[in-house]
Amino acid sequence: QVQLVESGGGLVQAGDSLKLSCAASGRIFSSYAMGWFRQAPGKEREGVSLITSDGIEYYRDSVKGRFAISRDNRKNTLYLRMNNLKPEDTAVYSCVADLWVASNIFDPAGYDYWGQGTQVTVSS
Numbered sequence: 001q002v003q004l005v006e007s008g009g010g011l012v013q014a015g016d017s018l019k020l021s022c023a024a025s026g027r028i029f030s031s032y033a034m035g036w037f038r039q040a041p042g043k044e045r046e047g048v049s050l051i052t053s054d055g056i057e058y059y060r061d062s063v064k065g066r067f068a069i070s071r072d073n074r075k076n077t078l079y080l081r082m083n084n085l086k087p088e089d090t091a092v093y094s095c096v097a098d099l100w101v102a103s104n105i106f107d108p109a110g111y112d113y114w115g116q117g118t119q120v121t122v123s124s
């Protein structure tokens with residue numbers, strides 16, 4: 001089992017930055033692909049970013065150049081640095097983990113472990 005706990009969300013203005021953290025416990029953190037999903041009210045959950053166990057990064061097009069994913073395997077922690085936030089980034093952001101990377105990396109069904117989520121609200 002892997003337990004995931006997110007932190008770092010909040011209310012910010014458009015153009016501001018936030019850094020989300022996801023603390024993982026349980027099995028060997030470094031072996032897992034880790035990522036972030038988000039879900040806005042009334043919308044489907046969508047993948048935001050993924051980092052593999054080898055450190056390969058993936059981003060959805062709308063956040064490329066603004067968001068940066070990273071991991072610290074010594075601290076068992078995943079991060080998402082979000083710059084130049086926009087109102088459309090408002091959502092609950094959840095951390096995910098899985099030993100395998102699915103062919104559709106942003107398919108929620110491909111991840112066994114989920115955190116409870118942290119709210120990010122961006123005002124215009």
